[in-house]
Amino acid sequence: MRPQPGDNLVFAFGDREGQVIQSDDIKLNAAPIEAYPKYIAENTADSILRDRSRLNMVLVMRLTPESLSATMADKTADGLVAYSAVCTHTGCTVEGWDAENKQMICPCHGSLYDATNGANVLKGPAPKPLAMLPLRIDAGAIMVAGSFSRKVGFQQQRY
Numbered sequence: 001m002r003p004q005p006g007d008n009l010v011f012a013f014g015d016r017e018g019q020v021i022q023s024d025d026i027k028l029n030a031a032p033i034e035a036y037p038k039y040i041a042e043n044t045a046d047s048i049l050r051d052r053s054r055l056n057m058v059l060v061m062r063l064t065p066e067s068l069s070a071t072m073a074d075k076t077a078d079g080l081v082a083y084s085a086v087c088t089h090t091g092c093t094v095e096g097w098d099a100e101n102k103q104m105i106c107p108c109h110g111s112l113y114d115a116t117n118g119a120n121v122l123k124g125p126a127p128k129p130l131a132m133l134p135l136r137i138d139a140g141a142i143m144v145a146g147s148f149s150r151k152v153g154f155q156q157q158r159y
Contacts, residue, residue, distance in 0.1 A: 068081070
């Protein structure tokens with residue numbers, strides 16, 4: 001199941017894997033954090049980590065609100081932005097980060113995405129922007145506020 005409104009975002013990897021990401025954990029202009037959505041139930045045994053599909057992995061970052069395009073306003077929270085981590089070219093994981101230019105970089109074929117403008121493609125071969133996941137903050141925790149802005153993933157190219 002795709003991320004659902006009300007899911008928390010949790011660290012996907014590392015020492016804090018599975019822990020809820022707090023707003024303060026995301027530093028301004030720092031490299032994006034890889035995260036998965038998680039439904040947290042009152043009974044923890046009923047909680048659901050949505051990590052069974054890599055299409056649910058998102059990159060969470062904090063940018064200055066004034067640097068973000070106006071079209072992103074309803075999908076961000078206090079400068080926090082989340083994009084699908086799946087490149088729209090061949091499905092590689094977007095892992096690179098250029099802090100100076102606020103660009104996400106796919107290591108497979110060098111596609112560049114503009115983090116300040118809806119992950120629009122600045123340099124291909126990626127054919128379309130990354131999907132954006134709307135966010136909100138609740139008691140300091142970063143939460144999903146809606147569905148992805150577009151279909152996540154890539155489409156097989158026919159040559």
